[in-house]
Amino acid sequence: MKYDYAVIGACKAGLTAVETLRERAPEASILLINGEDRLPYKRTQLTKKLASGFSPDDFSLKDEGWYSDNSIELWNNTRVLEIDKEKHELICSDGRTAVWGKLLIATGAIPFQVDIPGREFVKHLRSAADTEILRAELLSCRRVAVIGQGVEGVEIAEQCRKMGLEVHLTGRDSRLMQRWLNQRLSGKLLSLFKSEGVHCSFSRDVSNITKEGDHYRVHSPGEVLEVDIVLASTGIRGNPALAEALGIYGKKGIACDTSLQTRIQDIYAAGDAVEVPSGWPRGLWHWAEYQGRTAGMNMSGESQKIENIPTRLKCEPFGKFYFSMALPDVNEDDKSTVFFDDKRGYLKIFEREGRSVAALMEGLSKDDSKILEKGIHQGMPAESLASSFI
Template identity: 30%
Template sequence: MKFDIVVVGGSTAGFYLVKTLRAKGYTGSIGLIDREDTLPYNRYKLSKTWLTGKTLDAPIFKPESFFDENDIKLLLNTEVVAVDEDAKQVITADQQTITYGQLVLAMGAESRHLQLPNDDAEGIFYLRSYHDAVKIKQWSQQVKDVVLIGAGFIGLELASSFRKLGLNVTVVEYNQHPLGRVVGPQASEYFVKMHQEHDVNFVLGQGVTSFTYDEQHRVTGVVTDAGTTIPAQMVVVGVGAVPNTSIKADHLALGQNIVVNEYSETAVKDVYAVGDATIWPFQGEEIHVEHWEHAQSHGKNLAANLIQPHSQPYDVLPYFWTDQYDQTFEYLGHTTKWEQTFVRGDLDSGHFTIAYVDAQRVPLAILFANGHEQRDDVTELMSRRQPLDPERFADTNQPLSTL
């Protein structure tokens, strides 16, 4: 079997890559390989509307007919385990060899797993795939108490969804400020308060040491390092992600995130990588972003460069959003270190904007809540890369476009 372009991974990045190739008129052969048995689907929905809805069907991007009509060969339930760069082939778990002209790695990431006593009890889950989500959804229908380990965006979105389903929710987070590394203490406190107003219980500054279970080997509780046992008939662990490391290749560092340049090229000729598994250059540093819109943009950008090499460097401003209860939060830029924060609007009202600035007061990232700003205005402000005046920024009578 041979294709001009082989894409490993039916992820968001992988799907938007092949979709954009055909939309831009690419006529070469395309093979899309994925180890799951499901058509490419939108993982973003799994922790939100899909979880609270009635269907168990996967939230697929397009039906199978789309791939047939666009002459994209789908190889589902097929796991790639190695790349032979010299022969330009990928090798599958069942020892098939598939030859490529150009290879794109879009495998995404996998959940980081805890290694704790009794972690094999039934009712302990990780959410990364559609099949994970189906198990979580079905199990949630027979329980009352849920413990979420980790207060990242996925954890807090799950808290929102489980409360909508009427479950008792406790969030255990090792740090005192959930999401603090990304949004800082002010916004972190806002998120915690919002969830507490919906009767979510938080256990902050504590880790988990083990689980308890009953005679059917079903989980009954989560034991914290303070010695407290929190009742739970269901646990969902969300403590970050690690790169998909199932593929072996001589010249690719696949035990860590794959480093690519601005054209998504790896260190190996004709091998590219996109999406959650990559580190890529942004404003003079190499960064790693695991969000839906980055994966989509990265895949679409690579399509242009596969058609016309080095035609479109990837310089998209990182962006993500999260929906929790009836509130929406958007974030533009990228930083985990900032000098100051400037606040615009009123956190108590839920309509606010926070700028994270460097020592020169240049915004590195901006968080805006519940439509307090327009994304285009924030993008324009960020793109100017000029110092902000904190008083003018705080003055909501002055549009961001005038700052």
């Protein structure tokens, strides 16, 4: 079969590229290859629904009819094993082959594995199928160690606690979600975790993990955790499969220019698979969407470049809503004002030359975070933006 466009990987980046291509090229033939065992779904839900469980189509991004209605050829549950860049051909694990005009690699990320003795005992969570297996295993456990205090580690720890497990959240960072929260909000989150019975330890480099009969010991200086299962969320890197064989893999992902074009003509990349300049965001749902849209536009003949846009993160551990926007972009010279830090929650806005550029919020609602996000995009003065909440 011959297609004008083929997209490998059917999550946010791949699917957004497909939607963009369909809008811009109504007559084009488009193939979307989905390596997973269910329709493309919202991956971010996995760490939020670990405790409750879910069915295969619970977080589908589109229903099955959308693909046929939009003349998208969707190959489910098959993985591309090989790409022939000369013949413009790809080969899948189920034996199907396709010839493409332009190709997008949107194969996501793989978990970064800590390089320590016993790393083979550590479990990671990336796909819905992994999560289902892990959930079944957790149901028969009593104690869990979660390594990594970033947002995913925080969410996994919260979900394990909701399942009634004894939870130990540990790792190298000196506080919770340190990339996204300031000292004050990390502290508030820690108090919440302690009140919910999660054991947290910080600044601990896990040195090794040993298996002792049917349980594990997680060793770090000054601490040994004895648990039934070890989970980790210690960062990601772009998926090297396919890209390494094509010679387009950099250090942490697929090397591309800002048009998301690799150095092989007619091959593009988008989403978590891509290596971005240091300091730029990665591993975020809306960032993958932005890249998917940009790649789709460029594949259809436009000329768009990605930029370091302000990114945001929302999470709601134990029912308390946290929102952080553009915090990594804040400069020392930016003015910052805490508008409240009381029973209602917390609001801090950062301002540069009279325009809001970043914000931190806790305790308000998702709708409030949308107002905040819009205000920052519009560069509203901090005072008038904050007045919406006071």
